[in-house]
Every structure is written in C-alpha cells, then in structure tokens.
Amino acid sequence: MTRDDTLNDLTRHLETGRLTRREFVMRALALGVSVSAVGTVLSACGGDEGGGGGGGGEQVTLAFVSWGGTFQEAQTKAWLDPYSKEFTNVKFVQDEPTDYAKIKAMVESGNVTWDVVDIGNDFGLGASSVKLCEKLDPAVIPFDELQPDKLLTSGYRVPVHVYSTVVGYVPEKTGGVAPTGFADFFDLSKFPGKRGAYNWVMGGLLEMALIADGVTLENLYPLDTDRAYKKIDTVKDQIVWWDTGAQSVQLLTDGEVTMGMSWNNRIVTAKEEGAAEDIMWDQHIMMADYVMIPKGSKQVAEAMKFIGWITSADHAADLSKYVASGPGNELAIPKTDPKYAADIPTAHLDGAIPQDDVYWGENYDKLDPDWQNWVQA
Amino acid sequence: MSTVNAESVTGGAHVVRPARPKVFNGWAVTIVPGLAFLIAFLLVPLGGMVVRSFTDPGPGNYRIFVENALYVRVLWTTLRTSAIVTVATLLLGYPYAYLMMRSGFKMTAVLGGLVLVPFWTSILVRTYAWTVLLQDSGVINTTLERLGLIDSALTLMRNDLGVTIGMTHILLPYMVFPIYAVMLRIDSDLVPAAESLGARPSRAFVRVFWPLSLPGVFAGSLLVFILSIGFYITPALLGSPSNTMYSVLVADMVNRQLRFGVGSAMGVVLLVVTLVLVWVGTRVVRLGDVLGVEIGQ
Numbered sequence: 001m002t003r004d005d006t007l008n009d010l011t012r013h014l015e016t017g018r019l020t021r022r023e024f025v026m027r028a029l030a031l032g033v034s035v036s037a038v039g040t041v042l043s044a045c046g047g048d049e050g051g052g053g054g055g056g057g058e059q060v061t062l063a064f065v066s067w068g069g070t071f072q073e074a075q076t077k078a079w080l081d082p083y084s085k086e087f088t089n090v091k092f093v094q095d096e097p098t099d100y101a102k103i104k105a106m107v108e109s110g111n112v113t114w115d116v117v118d119i120g121n122d123f124g125l126g127a128s129s130v131k132l133c134e135k136l137d138p139a140v141i142p143f144d145e146l147q148p149d150k151l152l153t154s155g156y157r158v159p160v161h162v163y164s165t166v167v168g169y170v171p172e173k174t175g176g177v178a179p180t181g182f183a184d185f186f187d188l189s190k191f192p193g194k195r196g197a198y199n200w201v202m203g204g205l206l207e208m209a210l211i212a213d214g215v216t217l218e219n220l221y222p223l224d225t226d227r228a229y230k231k232i233d234t235v236k237d238q239i240v241w242w243d244t245g246a247q248s249v250q251l252l253t254d255g256e257v258t259m260g261m262s263w264n265n266r267i268v269t270a271k272e273e274g275a276a277e278d279i280m281w282d283q284h285i286m287m288a289d290y291v292m293i294p295k296g297s298k299q300v301a302e303a304m305k306f307i308g309w310i311t312s313a314d315h316a317a318d319l320s321k322y323v324a325s326g327p328g329n330e331l332a333i334p335k336t337d338p339k340y341a342a343d344i345p346t347a348h349l350d351g352a353i354p355q356d357d358v359y360w361g362e363n364y365d366k367l368d369p370d371w372q373n374w375v376q377a
Numbered sequence: 378m379s380t381v382n383a384e385s386v387t388g389g390a391h392v393v394r395p396a397r398p399k400v401f402n403g404w405a406v407t408i409v410p411g412l413a414f415l416i417a418f419l420l421v422p423l424g425g426m427v428v429r430s431f432t433d434p435g436p437g438n439y440r441i442f443v444e445n446a447l448y449v450r451v452l453w454t455t456l457r458t459s460a461i462v463t464v465a466t467l468l469l470g471y472p473y474a475y476l477m478m479r480s481g482f483k484m485t486a487v488l489g490g491l492v493l494v495p496f497w498t499s500i501l502v503r504t505y506a507w508t509v510l511l512q513d514s515g516v517i518n519t520t521l522e523r524l525g526l527i528d529s530a531l532t533l534m535r536n537d538l539g540v541t542i543g544m545t546h547i548l549l550p551y552m553v554f555p556i557y558a559v560m561l562r563i564d565s566d567l568v569p570a571a572e573s574l575g576a577r578p579s580r581a582f583v584r585v586f587w588p589l590s591l592p593g594v595f596a597g598s599l600l601v602f603i604l605s606i607g608f609y610i611t612p613a614l615l616g617s618p619s620n621t622m623y624s625v626l627v628a629d630m631v632n633r634q635l636r637f638g639v640g641s642a643m644g645v646v647l648l649v650v651t652l653v654l655v656w657v658g659t660r661v662v663r664l665g666d667v668l669g670v671e672i673g674q
Contacts (some may be wrong), residue, residue, distance in 0.1 A: 100633045104637070152567065199618050239620050241617060243613045243614065246505075247614065364633070365634055368629065372447050372621065376447075
C-alpha cells in the first residue's frame with residue numbers, strides 16, 4: 001500500500017466519522033504528509049464532523065462475501081443489484097466462499113478487505129468470534145423484528161436466510177408412506193433402508209436423536225450426548241455419511257438411501273430438477289445464515305446501512321424470489337414469495353426446533369473430538 | 378556439500394569430470410528471484426507457524442496429542458492411506474511408464490495424453506464421477522446385478538477401496554512421469570548387452586533395468602506419498618468417517634474453532650513426521666538419486 005492509498009483511507013475514515021479531525025491530522029503527519037497537504041484535505045472535507053458517508057454523490061464500494069454458487073447469485077439478484085439501483089453511489093465487489101479463518105487473519109493483521117459477510121449459525125456468538133465482529137447499531141438495524149426468540153443475534157450478527165435441516169425421503173422407497181417425525185428416521189422396522197446423515201457434530205443429528213428418543217424441546221439443551229449416541233447407534237450401520245450439501249441430495253436422488261438429512265432449499269432445488277424426493281416438515285431443525293461486519297472494515301457505516309436495508313420488513317423476503325429461504329425479519333414472513341411459501345421453515349414453525357447456537361458456541365470445542373471418535377469407531 | 382571435490386565423489390576413479398563451476402558467475406544471479414520467493418512465501422510463513430504453535434497461547438497446544446487419541450489415530454490413518462495409495466500408483470504406474478518408454482512416438486503421445494487429460498478436470502468432478510460408478514446404485518453394481526453376477530450390491534466405496542481408487546486415479550501422473558523420465562535416460566543398449574551375455578530377459582530386467590529405474594520410482598513415490606498426506610475431499614466423498622484425513626482435523630481446528638495455535642501445532646507435527654519418514658527413506662536410497670541430481674555423500 002502506498003502512502004497515498006493510506007492517506008485516502010484516512011480521509012475516508014475522517015469522512016465517515018471513524019477518525020476525529022485531530023486523530024486524522026496526527027496520523028497523516030505521521031505518514032510524512034506535509035502540513036499544508038493535510039490542511040487541503042481538511043478544508044476539502046468542509047469541516048464536516050463525520051456525516052459524509054451515504055446517499056450523496058460520493059462513491060462507496062462494499063465487499064460482500066457469501067458461500068458462492070446459486071445462493072450467492074440469488075443474494076446478488078435479491079439484494080445487491082436493487083440496492084445499487086436505489087443508492088447509485090454504492091457499488092459491490094464480491095468474494096467467496098466465506099472463510100472464518102480468513103476473517104480472523106484479516107482482523108488480526110489489521111488489513112480488513114471484507115465489509116459484509118454471510119456466516120453460518122456457528123459464528124458470531126462465542127467470545128472468540130464476537131471479537132472479530134463490529135457491533136451492529138440498533139438504530140440502523142431492526143433487531144426487535146428479527147425473531148429474537150428463535151434466532152440469536154448477539155448484537156454482532158443478524159439473520160438473513162432462515163432454513164432448516166430436514167429429513168428428506170424417497171416415496172418410492174417408503175412405499176408412498178410419509179414419515180411423520182424424527183422417530184421414523186430411527187425406526188428401521190417401519191422404514192427399512194439406509195439413512196443419509198451429515199458427518200458433523202453440529203449438523204443436527206444429535207438433536208434429532210434426542211427428540212426421537214422422547215426428549216422435549218424444553219429439555220433438549222444441554223444435550224445429553226451419551227443418550228443421543230446410544231440412540232444413533234441403533235441405526236449407525238445403516239447410515240451413509242455425507243460431508244457436502246450436494247452429496248446429501250444426491251444420495252436421495254440416486255436412491256442410495258430411503259431417508260436422509262439435507263437442507264430444505266437443497267431438496268426444493270433437486271425437486272425442481274425432477275428428483276422424486278420429499279421433505280418431512282413435521283419436525284425440523286431450524287437455523288439461519290447471518291451477516292456480520294468484520295472488525296476494522298473501512299466501510300462500517302455504509303455496511304451497517306446495507307444490512308439494515310436487507311433485514312428490513314420491506315426487503316428481507318426478497319431472497320425468497322430466488323431460493324427457498326425464509327426471511328430473518330418476522331414482519332416479512334407474509335411477503336414471502338408464493339412460489340416457495342410452503343417450502344420454508346417459517347411456514348412450518350409448529351415443528352421447528354431451533355438449534356441453540358449459544359450452547360454450541362460454548363461446547364463445540366469439547367463435543368467435536370467426541371463426535372470424531374464416535375463416528376470413526 | 379560444496380566442499381567435497383569431484384575426486385572424492387568418484388572415489389578417485391579414472392573418470393574425467395568437469396571441474397565444479399566457480400561459486401559465482403553471472404548466471405548465479407538468476408537464482409535470486411526463486412530464492413527470494415521461497416524465503417518470502419515458504420520459509421517465513423513456515424517459521425511463523427512454528428512460532429505460533431508455541432506462543433498462541435503457549436506450548437500447551439501440543440497437549441491435544443496426549444489428551445485425545447483422535448489426533449494420533451487420524452495421523453496414522455493418513456499415513457497408512459498415503460502408503461497404500463503410493464503402492465497402488467506404483468503398481469499401475471511402473472508398467473505404464475515402461476510401455477510408454479517402449480512405444481513409438483505416436484503411441485507414447487497417446488499414452489501420455491491418457492494420463493494427462495483427467496489432470497485438467499477438477500478433482501471434485503472426477504471424485505463425483507467415481508461416485509456415479511461405484512455407489513450401491515452405481516453403474517458397476519447395476520450392471521453386475523442385471524447380468525445376474527451378484528445378488529446384492531458390492532461395497533465399492535465408503536471404505537478403503539473407494540478412497541484408494543479415487544486417490545490413485547488422481548495421483549497416477551505424478552508416478553508415471555518421473556519414472557518415464559528416468560527410464561528414457563537409461564542406455565537402451567544395456568539390456569540387450571546383458572542378454573547377449575546370457576541373461577534371460579527377466580533376469581536382465583531385474584538386474585539391469587529395474588535398478589537403473591529406481592531413482593524414478595523413488596521420486597514418484599515420494600511425490601505421491603507427500604501429496605497424499607494433504608488429501609481432503611476425495612477421502613471424504615469416497616470413504617467413510619473412518620477414512621477421515623488429518624487435513625480435515627486441521628481445517629476444522631483453524632476454520633471452525635479458530636484455534637490457530639493448535640492448528641499450527643498440528644501442522645508442525647505433520648511436517649516433522651513427514652520429514653522423519655523422508656529421512657528414513659533417504660537412508661535406504663540416496664537423496665541425490667531421488668531428486669535426480671548429484672550431491673556429495
């Protein structure tokens with residue numbers, strides 16, 4: 001980075017109010033910029049104490065990062081493009097895929113190039129990841145409307161895409177009978193055949209096993225993992241493990257399994273492509289993707305404004321025009337696109353079992369090696 | 378090693394060798410960019426990783442290896458898988474390279490192309506292609522069932538077999554080409570000479586050709602073994618959880634748990650284990666042969 005680039009950054013920080021005039025002068029002088037040059041910048045900013053960023057003519061570039069593929073394309077069509085149309089001074093550059101280690105490395109090195117990042121529910125709650133996030137501003141983002149009883153925001157992340165880990169089944173293999181709960185996933189006499197399951201401790205199988213074993217929603221957490229493993233052991237030799245979402249639907253589509261875990265949007269896409277599998281909605285593990293701003297982003301104010309826009313009641317449901325995704329904003333649920341209205345978790349809240357991200361944030365480090373030892377045995 | 382002069386290397390035999398070039402001539406400057414690149418992008422980050430493994434937050438990072446049997450067990454699985462794949466690629470690759478060496482120009486080009494073309498397809502696509510062939514409802518099983526040769530599906534993947542097939546397919550070129558390159562350099566008169574002195578073809582091969590081709594075998598094996606150790610997606614897609622590779626655990630530690638210090642410690646352990654294995658290997662064969670260059674004793 002040249003001195004001029006650094007000076008430009010400083011200038012931007014001054015304009016967006018992240019630096020006071022005094023801090024700006026000190027840093028600019030430290031760069032070796034002459035006093036008269038600093039004076040020129042300051043007068044160009046017109047003595048404005050930080051109200052500059054936004055709707056005016058000033059160009060802003062936000063770096064948006066998500067998981068790539070059709071999902072990120074959908075986000076682009078639903079949110080990025082319309083936003084740029086409404087706020088013509090905002091342009092987006094995109095990167096993929098989301099990488100938590102990269103966020104950490106950026107924040108630690110002080111060279112943050114991402115501004116808005118789509119994250120899974122496994123990030124942005126525990127102390128180690130919260131310190132990598134900018135605190136989100138309740139004045140700009142409608143926290144109260146974001147289903148706080150089901151989706152945990154922590155003040156550092158907000159939900160933008162509600163989905164579920166569901167049990168998909170192949171009617172041809174179940175004799176046309178639909179399973180009606182997680183108990184059927186573990187019932188080999190009622191539904192013989194293999195089961196597809198996510199090989200990840202936080203994938204939802206532990207919760208499914210406990211619910212199937214009769215644990216109530218209120219008593220689900222903290223997880224009784226011994227009991228869960230015992231329950232899964234009853235079907236373990238019939239489980240085909242998968243690691244990627246593509247595999248999860250392929251197993252169903254190819255008829256490798258009778259029943260399998262997957263995500264609702266994956267199965268909906270497969271059905272659109274002609275696959276003969278269905279979603280059991282009687283019970284499902286509901287979770288969400290969130291967005292966050294990496295700490296030290298150079299566009300915090302603009303990123304905040306964008307996040308406020310996409311989580312607003314007006315725009316949160318726009319993503320459902322392109323993928324089977326529920327909105328994070330409660331008030332937007334009625335605005336969900338009719339095409340996918342029946343295929344999203346927010347339409348089946350009776351059977352929704354929200355994953356407790358706080359519990360996972362605190363226990364993941366311990367539970368993950370246990371899972372590995374169990375699953376590899 | 379530069380202190381060893383030509384005479385001691387050749388044991389004083391009456392071989393005329395060119396004198397070693399002076400330490401510095403103009404061309405030596407060309408090494409600078411490469412060297413700078415290695416220092417900046419290999420040695421410095423590597424050093425950073427070693428430091429981090431002891432300081433972020435402390436040497437206690439290494440405790441995971443004694444606290445949980447998982448990490449040593451998966452390291453063992455990884456080394457075992459890599460060894461199996463190395464042997465499998467060698468068994469397929471050696472005869473293939475031999476055939477390439479013995480074929481005419483056109484045939485060699487075709488054979489070389491057949492190994493190389495899959496190289497230009499993404500690993501993920503090739504791995505999924507194997508799934509289509511190998512799974513229970515896959516092409517192989519349905520065909521055999523229709524022919525009445527089997528009653529229930531053979532388990533061709535989600536086990537060691539699937540992993541070995543998939544990885545061998547991907548790594549075969551790394552075995553074939555080093556062996557082929559060495560075979561080309563073998564004097565084509567040597568085997569006929571041995572035969573003219575009364576050796577049967579098999580004996581001439583075992584006593585003359587095979588030993589001369591060994592540098593290629595070792596180079597290919599080393600390459601395949603080391604590349605195997607870092608494999609991730611193929612074992613995940615074609616194997617079962619018991620085929621979990623070490624890199625999966627490292628990625629989980631770094632990407633999900635964000636414990637860079639522990640992840641670094643895991644990297645250091647893998648590096649040290651690999652270096653020890655390579656060192657043991659070079660006790661068996663001279664490193665110079667493996668790398669195809671002359672180094673002192």
